[in-house]
Amino acid sequence: MEIDRRAFIASLGGTAAVSMMDSEAKADALEHWMEESLDEQAAAAQGGTPEKFPTVAELDAQIETRNYRRGTGNVFVNTRGNVKKLEAMPKNPTLQDFFRLRFAPANHVLQSATRALKTGMSEEIILACLLHDCAQALMKADHGWWGAQLFEPYIPEKSAFGIRYHQALRFYADPDAGYEYPDLYYRIFGQDYTPPPHIEATYKMLRNHKWYMEPRMVTVNDLYAFDPNAKVSIEPFTDIIGRHFKSPKEGLGNDNSPSAHMWRTLGNPDAPL
Amino acid sequence: MTIVGQAGQSVNYKGLEVVATGIERAQNVALIDCPPTTNSQRGNARAGEEFVVVSLAFKVTPAFKETIVKKPVLTDASGKVYNTSVAIIDPGSQPEYKCSFPFRVATGTKVASVQIDTASIDLASLEKK
Numbered sequence: 001m002e003i004d005r006r007a008f009i010a011s012l013g014g015t016a017a018v019s020m021m022d023s024e025a026k027a028d029a030l031e032h033w034m035e036e037s038l039d040e041q042a043a044a045a046q047g048g049t050p051e052k053f054p055t056v057a058e059l060d061a062q063i064e065t066r067n068y069r070r071g072t073g074n075v076f077v078n079t080r081g082n083v084k085k086l087e088a089m090p091k092n093p094t095l096q097d098f099f100r101l102r103f104a105p106a107n108h109v110l111q112s113a114t115r116a117l118k119t120g121m122s123e124e125i126i127l128a129c130l131l132h133d134c135a136q137a138l139m140k141a142d143h144g145w146w147g148a149q150l151f152e153p154y155i156p157e158k159s160a161f162g163i164r165y166h167q168a169l170r171f172y173a174d175p176d177a178g179y180e181y182p183d184l185y186y187r188i189f190g191q192d193y194t195p196p197p198h199i200e201a202t203y204k205m206l207r208n209h210k211w212y213m214e215p216r217m218v219t220v221n222d223l224y225a226f227d228p229n230a231k232v233s234i235e236p237f238t239d240i241i242g243r244h245f246k247s248p249k250e251g252l253g254n255d256n257s258p259s260a261h262m263w264r265t266l267g268n269p270d271a272p273l
Numbered sequence: 274m275t276i277v278g279q280a281g282q283s284v285n286y287k288g289l290e291v292v293a294t295g296i297e298r299a300q301n302v303a304l305i306d307c308p309p310t311t312n313s314q315r316g317n318a319r320a321g322e323e324f325v326v327v328s329l330a331f332k333v334t335p336a337f338k339e340t341i342v343k344k345p346v347l348t349d350a351s352g353k354v355y356n357t358s359v360a361i362i363d364p365g366s367q368p369e370y371k372c373s374f375p376f377r378v379a380t381g382t383k384v385a386s387v388q389i390d391t392a393s394i395d396l397a398s399l400e401k402k
């Protein structure tokens with residue numbers, strides 16, 4: 001079972017209270033917490049008392065309990081301890097190198113792309129699914145736009161469109177297309193969250209766009225890619241990457257493309273300036 | 274050609290025997306593909322809506338050849354058709370399995386049948402009175 005460390009510590013009265021507990025008390029508290037969480041999940045699964053989700057105000061109140069911003073990219077922060085020294089990138093790094101050394105384990109995007117592949121979606125959509133959240137290594141906030149900008153010098157326009165706009169469409173259920181609003185967003189944005197005006201305007205634009213289904217299918221596969229037991233790898237996508245990802249011979253970050261600097265930042269996030 | 278069956282009776286679709294085993298209604302449903310995975314996400318209905326969750330049991334016969342099987346669709350008593358977010362993936366990977374397919378409908382919608390491509394199963398008898 002995955003433990004929400006922050007919620008667990010908060011349930012005990014915060015870090016100060018935890019620091020006063022001996023090891024046995026901490027172990028008992030953790031066991032109790034896990035049992036309760038499991039019971040809540042089981043009850044919810046059986047249609048019992050549903051999980052209580054935070055409000056936007058409650059999530060805002062947590063901001064000053066952290067020493068990082070929630071929108072920070074994954075390579076820059078470790079919420080559970082110190083960051084580790086990163087293996088250096090090869091001289092001419094490829095997309096696969098970034099998957100191995102900076103995006104790993106990348107289970108979610110690999111699951112998402114695997115589902116797109118197995119349900120017979122287009123290669124542009126499969127590629128979009130494979131890449132849709134990779135920019136979260138660099139920046140979580142507005143990751144759809146960041147991701148599209150990162151990849152668009154190298155991939156089909158439809159794939160970049162799917163990556164950019166999945167960020168807006170994920171807030172709007174579309175049962176005809178097979179997309180439901182997930183619990184996850186109640187949990188991380190707040191149950192009373194309403195998307196900001198630019199997201200609402202983007203959604204309205206997309207509803208009438210001929211490529212609506214590109215980002216919509218990214219959101220559909222996104223939903224079904226949170227399986228902790230799924231076994232996935234990048235191997236099934238080697239050919240699709242080969243056909244659709246214009247890998248620069250100098251390596252990503254060395255090719256002077258409009259997003260080369262973003263790849264360099266991912267390659268060396270420890271650069272001080 | 275349409276293959277038609279009643280709830281509780283199996284319908285054979287390209288070598289897959291499919292039986293409708295139940296209908297439930299819920300506001301919050303697990304989003305798990307078919308055959309079942311351990312995906313952790315759940316979906317929510319909005320005010321005035323609910324999910325009709327149709328349970329189907331599948332049996333893979335020797336006649337089945339691996340192919341992409343279309344998602345089921347639900348038809349209500351007025352003939353309106355509804356889609357599900359659950360996909361059937363690798364349908365020949367297990368000899369038998371049971372899956373739940375949620376369809377978001379207006380609260381109280383009476384359902385008539387579920388279809389997988391050309392196979393149709395009548396659901397009216399599974400509706401709780």
